[in-house]
Amino acid sequence: MEYGRRRPLLRVRGRSIAWLPPLLLLVGIILLDFNTGEQFRIITWIVLVPGIAAAICGVWTTAAYSVLSVVTYVLVDNAWPDQYQAGFGDFLLVALGGALATLASVVRVRQERQVLHIRDIAETTRRTVLRPLPPRWAGLEHAGVYLAADVDARVGGDFYDIQPGPHGTRVLVGDVQGKGLGAVEAAAALLGTFREAGYHEKDLATVAARLETRMLRHRSHTAALGRADGDRFATAVLIGFPEDTVEAIDVANFGHEPPLAVGPRGVRELPSGDGVPLGLGELAGGLPPVRRVPLAADETLLLVTDGVTEARDGPGEFFQLVREVARAVHADPGRADPRRLVRRVRDGVLRHSGGRLEDDTTIFAVRRADTGGGPGAGGEDHEQGRLRS
Template identity: 35%
Template sequence: MVRRTGDGHTRTGRRGGPDPVVLAVLPYAVMALVVVANLIAGPTVGLLPLVSLGPAFAGLVGGWRRTVAVGLIALAAGVGLGIYSDLFEERRGFASLAAVAGVTAVGVAGAVMRQRREAELAGMRSIAEVAQRVLLRPVPRSAGHLRAAVSYTSAVAEARIGGDLYEVVAAPEGVRVIIGDVQGKGLESVETAAVVLGAFREAAHDEPDLKGVGARVERAAGRALQGEKFVTAIIAELDPANGAVFLNYGHPPPLLVRADGSVSFPEPASYALPLGLGLGSGEGPQPFRVAFAPGDQLLLYTDGVTEARDRSGAFYPLGARTPLLKDPDPEAALEALRRDLILHTEGPLHDDAAMLLLRHRE
């Protein structure tokens, strides 16, 4: 599982799988077991061909040099067992050694092909990581009157980028932010996220009011999306004098935690269609305002958070987990919430989960 934090680092969580130490030892252990079994059973039991299991396993998990080394050990063990069992007085002893050599050759070829594929995959992952740094840049830890932190957790172990998006821009009118969730996965969702973020970053600096920012983003999304594709999003503007103003495009409501600990989920009077489904009507969401005072916190998130289920099927109770956000360091507080989310699911998430935490300086 991969997560992206406010400091810009990407970390990979643990996943279940074979122990690499066991896989490294397995070829030698198998060959040793065959030799011991043959010695215990006596010379009349010819287990020589089974030593080929060593280079066979080595080719699956090791490099070609290691596979060659294991194959040579297997041939040496085969010669010893052949002499012990008097197999070289017959053709089958030499045939068994030929089988060991053949399996070794196949194992070496397999190891070479696997290493090439792994190198290609590593190159693709490296490109994806660069794309992530360009698309999902680390948010500023301080923006105007706010402190900010972000967390991104991918549902796919190999993923370095997904369909969730976020950005924080310090504009003359106030701090403007966006968080969104692109429908679907894969390269198409990445391209859509890039279009939406590009439009937002430009409009956040140029447009004098938040509704103009939303209109620019909606037009860009409408041009990029086809068919029934869409993006749910919240665009917000926060300034010390006017609190927080939101445009909600069919996205889960933000979590507002007051300085006194009270919790609410501000919602508009009516929800607008997600980005890409406006069908050119020009009727975007109506801005709605909430007070945002010193000591207050605002958590924007994608539905991968609130729709995360435990083994009994219960959704993650985000509103009840707000005490986890008490840490004075926003990044530490958000990391505590992320860890609790993972504990709730007791395993990998089924959807990407992005969280953006904004704190009003006291």
């Protein structure tokens, strides 16, 4: 077993072949040395073999190639007449090169383990902020995908969640201004408040007020710590699925991208409202109103962050979300299904931007399920509702 748990760089049908390039180089040097005259001795090039192994193989494989290179050098060099031998100085070069290659492999594998550990921490943080949700939860069917602009970070300020409760099911989708751990902290603070207030509070406006207060408290705390990100804010959409009707939803929009209602009859943009982001309510003299808007039972609610609408192609043209979704649904009304809809938007954004995302991107789709599911509905599979990013 190689030193450290790592994913081999070269794989064929699930098996590592990282050992093959150094072996081919070793054989090639031996054959070339035997087939050239005494004026062209290249056996000392065998020092490259452990160097290549150090770049793509594990520590023990690199050490094995280092020893094999030294042994091969001695055997091949002694196969020539005395006047053609490369000499003891080149032997030391090969031996020292192998030792340094093994040391370099140790350093590289340790760094890889550290990076994997950091990525595991980031993944745990992401799963804490964006907790796994059953695909059918509290009478809703949903799907979501999160794409980090930094592919190694895997975590950012975008967030979404569903909270069932005695007063109906609530949904929150948002985007914290800025990046890094500070944005993650703010997102986690807002989600914690949403999960409590969304369950206990009867009035959706009260939930909105609790979110605004939490954002202000979080900003006050970070400012007291002397951090430079004490002025963060967050755009968000707070949605309530009332129990007294299945043909409408309650929406409070905090400066976020307006939701889209996607159904067999096409795509329509819900009112965006005139709200300002969370944390800036005092600038507008109050919170945005809660509006009741129609949403047919066969329509899917599509919510995205600005990573979607601001995605650009090579010439700088923005991704046309409404046009692309309308075209897809017109060709196949079944694409209004949350999972298919999220997958379509995800693939469209990545194709449009060439895979180069300028901002964290969240795509979330939700609709009323065909059959009312309680909080435990669909609980046997907690990962189906979240597509792999």
